[in-house]
Amino acid sequence: MNKKLSLQEQLLKSGLVSSAKAKTIKTEKHKQQQAQRHHNVEIVDEAKLLAQKTQAEKVERDRLLNLQQQEQAKQKEIYAQIKQMIEQNQVPIDTRNAEIAYHFTDAPKVKTLYVTETLRDQLAKGKLAIVKAEAGYALVSSEIAQKIKERDDKRVLAWNEPKSDVEVADDPYAAFEIPDDLMW
DSSP states (O other): OOOOOOHHHHHHHHTSSOHHHHHHHHHHHHHHHHHHHHHOOOOOOHHHHHHHHHHHHHHHHHHHHHHHHHHHHHHHHHHHHHHHHHHHHOBOOOTTTOOEEEEEEETTEEEEEEEOHHHHHHHHHTSEEEEEETTEEEEEEHHHHHHHHHHOTTSEEEOOOOOOHHHHHTOTTTTSOOOTTOOO
């Protein structure tokens, strides 16, 4: 008959613990149980506390990892949305007639995009904007530029946002008309 041995008996049999040490541990445990029953004293189980602390740390680590993965997925989704908006709403540039150099900044560098006169006028009035696309730069309408700017303002490189009408109403020289033949 194979009887299951307790942990104490197994340790004694393997020689890891002496019989005197096993006896003192047994009496200490018995005293703690007696004290708990008679005095309603709670005995702190260090192993249990350590296990709970480890479990709480693991839960927190998993939560932070999950938040990080969600943030990465959100950034990836925003990137895909911007890419799709640019591809679907890109204003074509007639490269044969594009002779006017339009300069804009991309981080620390000044870049040049050759456009036609009508495209340059639309850029100046704020009806078009230059955005950073997959392979270079693209022209998009101001509405699309606004949507892209809401998602990632670093992608909109050049956009002359139209000024509000409130500032024009306060202009003290609004009543004076500028002559058409005025040259600077």
